[in-house]
Amino acid sequence: MSTTELLRFSKKPKASLPSSPxxxxxxxxxxxFLSMARNKSSLIKQTLAAIVFVIVLYAxxxxxxxxxxLPSFSTISxxxxxxxxxxxxxxxxxxxxxxxxxxxxxxxxxxxxxQHSLARxxxxxxxVSSLKYPGHQHMGEWYxxxxxxxPESDRVGSPVARVLDPDEADLFYVPFxxxxxxxxxxxxxxxxxxxxxxxSDEENQEALVEWLEAQEYWKRNxxxxxxxxASDPNALYKILDLVKNAVLLVCDFGxxxxxxxxxxxxxxxxxxxxINTYTGDISVENRNTLLFFMGNRFRKEGxxxxxxxxxxxxxxxxxxxxxxxxxxxxxxxxxxxxxxSKFCLNPAGDTPSACRLFDSIVSLCVPVIISDSxxxxxxxxxxxxxxxxxxxxxxxxxxxxxxSMLREITSERILEYQKELNEVKHYxxxxxxxxxxxxxxxxxxxxxxxxxxxxxxxKRLVKRDLKxxxxxxxxxxxxxxxxxx
Numbered sequence: 491m492s493t494t495e496l497l498r499f500s501k502k503p504k505a506s507l508p509s510s511p512x513x514x515x516x517x518x519x520x521x522x523f524l525s526m527a528r529n530k531s532s533l534i535k536q537t538l539a540a541i542v543f544v545i546v547l548y549a550x551x552x553x554x555x556x557x558x559x560l561p562s563f564s565t566i567s568x569x570x571x572x573x574x575x576x577x578x579x580x581x582x583x584x585x586x587x588x589x590x591x592x593x594x595x596x597x598x599x600x601x602x603x604x605q606h607s608l609a610r611x612x613x614x615x616x617x618v619s620s621l622k623y624p625g626h627q628h629m630g631e632w633y634x635x636x637x638x639x640x641p642e643s644d645r646v647g648s649p650v651a652r653v654l655d656p657d658e659a660d661l662f663y664v665p666f667x668x669x670x671x672x673x674x675x676x677x678x679x680x681x682x683x684x685x686x687x688x689x690s691d692e693e694n695q696e697a698l699v700e701w702l703e704a705q706e707y708w709k710r711n712x713x714x715x716x717x718x719x720a721s722d723p724n725a726l727y728k729i730l731d732l733v734k735n736a737v738l739l740v741c742d743f744g745x746x747x748x749x750x751x752x753x754x755x756x757x758x759x760x761x762x763x764x765i766n767t768y769t770g771d772i773s774v775e776n777r778n779t780l781l782f783f784m785g786n787r788f789r790k791e792g793x794x795x796x797x798x799x800x801x802x803x804x805x806x807x808x809x810x811x812x813x814x815x816x817x818x819x820x821x822x823x824x825x826x827x828x829x830x831s832k833f834c835l836n837p838a839g840d841t842p843s844a845c846r847l848f849d850s851i852v853s854l855c856v857p858v859i860i861s862d863s864x865x866x867x868x869x870x871x872x873x874x875x876x877x878x879x880x881x882x883x884x885x886x887x888x889x890x891x892x893x894s895m896l897r898e899i900t901s902e903r904i905l906e907y908q909k910e911l912n913e914v915k916h917y918x919x920x921x922x923x924x925x926x927x928x929x930x931x932x933x934x935x936x937x938x939x940x941x942x943x944x945x946x947x948x949k950r951l952v953k954r955d956l957k958x959x960x961x962x963x964x965x966x967x968x969x970x971x972x973x974x975x
Contacts, residue, residue: 586651587935589717590659591638592705594666598698599635602667605689606674627845628669629762630739630930631719633920635665637927647924649932656707660938662716664736666698669722695729702733711945717934721759723841735944737937739930742865744841754940757933758867760918760926761845764816765825767852767919772908774832774901780808781896782831782855784824785846786839787813795860796837798887803835806893811835828853832904833879833896837861848918851877856907858896860886868917868929876910 595601600618607621608614615621623632637645638652645651653659671691702708708716712735719739720726726733730750738756740746770776787800803811810827814820828834834850838861850857857878866874874880879896886892919925 586649587931587938588653588658588660589638589650589931590653590656590662590707591635592662592664594664594698595701597694598666598701602671602674602694606670609674609689623667624670625764626670626673627761627764628721628725628741630721630759630920630926631665631667631669633762633927634663634719634739634930635667637931638663638665648928649935659707660715661737661934661941662707664698664702664716664718666718668695668718668720668725671695672722672725692728695726699729699732712948714944714948715941719759721761737934737941739934742841742843744843744863753865755937755944757930757937758865758869759930760867761843761848762920762926763848763852763918764845765821765828765849765853767915768829768854770829772854772905772912774904777830777832777855778808779810779827779831781806781833781835781858781893782810782827783835783837783846784810784812784814784820784827785844786815795883795887796839799835799837799860799892802887802889803893809893824849825853828855831855833858835860836878838864838883851911851918852915854908854911854915856904856911858892868933871929872914872917877907877914 596618600621603621603623604612604615604618606624623629637648642651650661656662671694674689674691702713702716713733714735716733716736717739718726718733718736720730721739721741723741723745727745730746734750738746738751739759740751740756741759741761743751781803783799783803785796787796800811800813803809810831812823812827814823828849832855834846834853834855834857836844836847836850836857836859838844842861842864843866847857847859859874859878859880860883862883866872881892881895916922916925917929920927
């Protein structure tokens with residue numbers, strides 16, 4: 491290689507390992523270095539600012555918001571900070587709705603019990619409050635009244651609390667014995683007979699309205715925050731239009747017009763069962779009758795189906811259908827019949843529902859419901875498809891259909907129905923703890939938001955005369971039912 495070529499070769503750049511950061515910085519010119527330094531300083535400041543913001547935000551939340559209001563994700567032992575993970579008491583049980591029990595004149599409560607006794611040969615009582623309420627299928631009005639008279643220490647767990655100051659009340663209960671009042675006189679006087687009965691339910695209804703309309707708390711919200719029991723389908727019939735704003739406790743809507751009752755405003759309550767509760771084991775071994783019915787064969791309106799069912803069933807093997815009326819002997823016979831039958835027939839009466847359904851439930855006799863417009867109590871907690879069989883009326887009247895369908899149901903399936911009935915029967919018993927009374931109060935308490943909405947809405951609406959009743963509600967069942975097991 492020549493000297494010239496050696497010199498040319500020595501001037502080529504030599505290959506080397508990547509330079510270190512310090513070497514790289516030394517290779518930068520001063521201006522570029524200062525620019526990069528400023529960028530890094532700005533980034534550090536932004537990071538520090540974000541960290542400070544997070545710390546300040548945490549301190550604010552920890553100081554001004556209660557621990558119960560925020561979910562805790564801390565891993566700190568709950569022995570150190572138990573409040574951070576403790577649930578507020580309201581998450582366990584909502585505050586009881588406050589109810590004021592109107593102090594009605596005696597004529598509307600114990601006075602009706604006395605009149606019922608006098609009409610049956612009893613003597614006037616020195617102390618009417620000592621009188622016993624007579625047993626009948628609409629005793630719910632008595633149980634609710636007595637419940638509110640108990641000391642609050644005996645009402646632990648109730649969804650409502652009685653208050654003695656009406657200004658503290660959310661709702662007002664009117665303890666008028668409307669159903670008992672209806673049956674004080676064993677026979678109603680015929681129009682134009684000229685004979686005046688010793689007791690008049692109609693006059694008592696009118697006197698009740700007169701008393702209510704004189705009360706400040708009724709007038710304040712047009713009665714919308716009041717609760718009245720009218721479980722007999724004919725109860726309050728003369729004054730319904732005057733008290734329809736109140737929450738009505740009814741067994742069905744059979745006699746109510748669309749602007750008088752609705753599932754939104756009112757509460758469906760159970761009849762008080764009239765036969766003894768079945769206390770034996772769940773089984774089919776001692777239930778030799780396939781289908782049982784005992785009751786009035788001839789009814790009006792939707793109850794006309796009873797006579798047609800009698801004609802279809804009265805000659806069927808292992809089926810018992812009997813005509814019977816309310817009496818002690820009839821109740822004993824019905825108790826035995828229901829306790830020894832697999833299925834109990836529940837057709838419509840004068841109105842869609844009847845006491846017999848609730849007799850069936852406490853007897854663990856699977857109800858067979860043939861009533862297309864029936865409404866049922868407590869459907870937010872009771873799935874009736876698990877405890878009863880529904881049959882559409884026209885389908886039930888097909889010759890041979892009903893009995894054939896029931897005979898195909900296996901013993902295992904009947905036992906499943908009985909187990910479900912046993913689980914829910916307490917909802918339909920007025921005299922047991924956490925039974926019908928508490929469940930009715932729970933249903934009433936759930937109406938409070940709607941009541942407040944209605945009260946506030948009334949304050950802004952312009953009153954008008956309408957040709958069609960204004961029913962701001964979900965109407966009761968108008969669609970019929972589907973036959974199913």
